Amino acid sequence: MRLLRKSGDVPKRSLWQRIKDVALMDVAVLAKGGVSAGSLEQLEQLLLEADFGVPVTLRLIEEVERRAKRGLVKTQDEFQAALADGIEAALRGGSSDTGLATAASGPTVILVVGVNGAGKTTFIGKLAARFRDEHKRVMVAAGDTFRAGAIDQLRVWSERTGAEFVGASAGTDPASVAFDAIDAAVTRGVDVLIVDTAGRLHTSEGLMEELKKVARVITKRLPGAPHETLLVLDGTIGQNAVQQAKIFAAAVPISGLVVTKLDGTARGGVVVAVHEAIDAPVKFLGVGESADDLVPFDAADFARELLEG
Numbered sequence: 621m622r623l624l625r626k627s628g629d630v631p632k633r634s635l636w637q638r639i640k641d642v643a644l645m646d647v648a649v650l651a652k653g654g655v656s657a658g659s660l661e662q663l664e665q666l667l668l669e670a671d672f673g674v675p676v677t678l679r680l681i682e683e684v685e686r687r688a689k690r691g692l693v694k695t696q697d698e699f700q701a702a703l704a705d706g707i708e709a710a711l712r713g714g715s716s717d718t719g720l721a722t723a724a725s726g727p728t729v730i731l732v733v734g735v736n737g738a739g740k741t742t743f744i745g746k747l748a749a750r751f752r753d754e755h756k757r758v759m760v761a762a763g764d765t766f767r768a769g770a771i772d773q774l775r776v777w778s779e780r781t782g783a784e785f786v787g788a789s790a791g792t793d794p795a796s797v798a799f800d801a802i803d804a805a806v807t808r809g810v811d812v813l814i815v816d817t818a819g820r821l822h823t824s825e826g827l828m829e830e831l832k833k834v835a836r837v838i839t840k841r842l843p844g845a846p847h848e849t850l851l852v853l854d855g856t857i858g859q860n861a862v863q864q865a866k867i868f869a870a871a872v873p874i875s876g877l878v879v880t881k882l883d884g885t886a887r888g889g890v891v892v893a894v895h896e897a898i899d900a901p902v903k904f905l906g907v908g909e910s911a912d913d914l915v916p917f918d919a920a921d922f923a924r925e926l927l928e929g
């Protein structure tokens with residue numbers, strides 16, 4: 621897995637590199653079985669800068685301190701392991717099933733939500749490509765009817781991935797698009813239906829009511845659906861992603877998280893912060909704009925990649 625750095629970029633200093641620079645100046649102190657208070661403060665600062673957020677940062681510091689007191693943080697490797705294990709444990713806490721639910725019979729319906737620009741439509745294209753590679757029949761529905769460009773963008777992805785496409789003209793009620801798409805998915809016997817949605821003005825009541833309606837109509841037309849409601853978050857917007865996650869989770873039950881644009885940031889700690897904030901499992905990471913830039917989430921890999929990436 622390659623995260624947090626675009627190929628061809630000048631390599632950034634990894635989080636671990638920066639931690640070593642400032643927080644581990646006193647290796648002699650480490651060797652004596654301690655971590656100085658000053659080092660912990662600097663570590664805290666770096667973890668906050670990496671967007672872990674306050675609760676996760678404090679717990680990671682506690683974990684390092686706890687191990688240090690037991691004499692388990694005497695080398696840099698042990699220090700790194702304490703952090704990586706702490707990050708992994710946070711990601712494995714609570715809801716952490718990274719797989720996608722499937723329908724017992726009929727189409728599996730995946731509803732994709734998130735604010736404008738987060739990467740929903742791109743993620744749907746990548747996911748459609750994955751399913752295609754698994755020889756599944758996929759249909760995508762253009763539920764973002766706010767502007768024609770959004771509909772065309774999904775149509776292009778459907779052509780690129782061989783997915784069937786259901787759309788309506790701009791301005792059509794998204795719930796009716798979802799309803800028609802489920803009809804078409806059942807009739808044509810597709811394996812997976814992925815429903816795109818609009819994401820403007822996530823703070824407005826209107827959009828949240830619209831989303832609730834889309835979800836309600838889907839369930840009414842096909843009991844048990846949506847089988848997944850995935851929230852797509854832009855990984856470069858820091859703690860705002862946590863706020864967004866809370867707002868969406870209050871409107872519709874979120875079954876999984878997708879964090880995008882992790883190729884462009886050294887602040888991947890936000891992945892841990894949003895997981896904790898709404899107790900939803902991270903299922904995929906977006907690491908670029910093309911079809912294969914989608915990484916199925918793995919807590920152990922991610923924790924280590926986040927430090928060393």
Ligand SMILES: Nc1nc2c(ncn2[C@@H]2O[C@H](COP(=O)(O)OP(=O)(O)O)[C@@H](O)[C@H]2O)c(=O)[nH]1
Pocket residue numbers: 734735736737738739740741742743773819852880881882883884905906907908909913
């Ligand atoms: N670098 C990078 N760009 C991405 C990623 N995912 C999406 N984008 C870009 O972000 C912009 C918004 O994506 P889009 O899918 O249209 O977002 P939507 O409004 O939520 O549907 C587009 O220019 C995408 O190419 C990613 O993982 N990495």
Ligand SMILES: [Mg+2]
Pocket residue numbers: 740741742764770816
């Ligand atoms: Mg879109």
